[in-house]
Amino acid sequence: xxxxxxxxxxxxxxxxxxxxxxxxxxxxxxxxxxxxxxxxxxxxxxxxxxxxxxxxxxxxxxxxxxxxxxxxxxxxxxxxxxxxxxxxxxxxxxxxxxxxxxxxxxxxxxxxxxxx
Amino acid sequence: xxxxxxxxxxxxxxxxxxxxxxxxxxxxxxxxxxxxxxxxxxxxxxxxxxxxxxxxxxxxxxxxxxxxxxxxxxxxxxxxxxxxxxxxxxxxxxxxxxxxxxxxxxxxxxxxxxxxxxxxxxxxxxxxxxxxxxxxxxxxxxxxxxxxxxxxxxxxxxxxxxxxxxxxxxxxxxxxxxxxxxxxxxxxx
Numbered sequence: 444x445x446x447x448x449x450x451x452x453x454x455x456x457x458x459x460x461x462x463x464x465x466x467x468x469x470x471x472x473x474x475x476x477x478x479x480x481x482x483x484x485x486x487x488x489x490x491x492x493x494x495x496x497x498x499x500x501x502x503x504x505x506x507x508x509x510x511x512x513x514x515x516x517x518x519x520x521x522x523x524x525x526x527x528x529x530x531x532x533x534x535x536x537x538x539x540x541x542x543x544x545x546x547x548x549x550x551x552x553x554x555x556x557x558x559x
Numbered sequence: 560x561x562x563x564x565x566x567x568x569x570x571x572x573x574x575x576x577x578x579x580x581x582x583x584x585x586x587x588x589x590x591x592x593x594x595x596x597x598x599x600x601x602x603x604x605x606x607x608x609x610x611x612x613x614x615x616x617x618x619x620x621x622x623x624x625x626x627x628x629x630x631x632x633x634x635x636x637x638x639x640x641x642x643x644x645x646x647x648x649x650x651x652x653x654x655x656x657x658x659x660x661x662x663x664x665x666x667x668x669x670x671x672x673x674x675x676x677x678x679x680x681x682x683x684x685x686x687x688x689x690x691x692x693x694x695x696x697x698x699x700x701x702x703x704x705x706x707x708x709x710x711x712x713x714x715x716x717x718x719x720x721x722x723x724x725x726x727x728x729x730x731x732x733x734x735x736x737x738x739x740x741x742x743x744x745x746x747x748x
Contacts, residue, residue, distance in 0.1 A: 458600065
């Protein structure tokens with residue numbers, strides 16, 4: 444005999460204990476109810492893909508948001524750096540102009556003294 | 560072989576019985592319980608390996624049937640519905656309680672068995688080994704060999720892809736052969 448036949452023999456239908464039938468009818472007569480079975484196993488089967496999808500969606504959104512914030516921070520830092528460099532350039536230019544102006548004034552004064 | 564497994568086309572009397580039960584006949588519903596109790600209780604018993612739990616679960620299945628009788632479309636659908644609800648409740652119970660191990664089965668009434676063909680020790684061993692399978696695999700094996708269903712019918716009942724059912728069955732059979740071989744029972748694949 445093969446395993447399939449042995450399993451059919453071992454797993455054949457079984458009559459319930461005596462009184463089963465009456466117990467079912469008594470519970471019905473007493474108005475007892477049980478939870479609706481339609482969704483009993485649907486949840487575990489559906490829950491995992493739904494949870495995975497939600498995690499992917501939230502994770503993706505969070506990652507994009509984080510990337511945008513990082514880019515914005517980098518752009519702000521670059522702008523601040525550029526502004527500081529412009530200010531520094533202006534300060535240098537201003538100092539050079541002041542220095543040049545001072546030299547011109549000194550030369551002008553010297554020429555005027557020599558002429559007198 | 561399983562006894563009284565309904566054929567693809569249920570007899571007209573079963574349709575009549577269902578119609579009468581749906582119309583409110585307690586006698587007709589009682590007859591339906593009587594006709595299908597061995598199928599429902601057997602599935603629950605082989606799966607849960609506890610007579611008390613199987614009886615409670617089987618009672619709940621028939622209570623649920625009584626509540627949902629109006630949704631049953633035909634005698635054939637009734638059998639599908641009972642198998643599906645029983646299977647779902649069995650798996651749900653095991654998953655919720657995390658119970659993995661069986662209790663002894665005593666005082667079982669086993670009808671329609673020729674005593675000379677029985678090997679109680681091997682039957683008990685096979686039932687015990689099936690009871691150790693993971694829940695999804697266990698219900699596939701139980702439906703396959705208690706109800707003699709083909710794989711597409713099992714897939715529809717347990718709401719699994721056909722290839723998953725095939726995989727569960729193949730792996731379960733391999734595991735059972737290995738465990739039986741360890742105990743001196745060698746079966747060819």
